[in-house]
Amino acid sequence: MFLPFCAPPAAESRRQYQRHKLEMMKAWRDSLEARLAALNAAISTVEQQIGQDGE
Template sequence: MFPPFACCSDGDHGRDSMRRHQERKLRMLRFWRDGVERQLAAVTAAISTLEQQMQRDESAASN
């Protein structure tokens, strides 16, 4: 009448379900990591640009 729940299924089917869950979790974590890496690259570039501007302004002020 009702489909079997994951906790009540046979061993092989449960392992397959666990494996699919782990693969989905891995894809999600990689997606999050990629987003964080993009944000870090943007912050690093902004810091570098600001440092260059500050150095340029320092050298212009000393002339």
């Protein structure tokens, strides 16, 4: 339980929450970009292998 005189101002609390949310979303984006790059590389490799098998 927070006492009124110990609680942070609502605007600052919201700002901190928004900063945390932004950092979390950026981390998700970075993770997804890495996974997408790996998937694209795997697709490219399989396409090359298919092309070599056809020759």
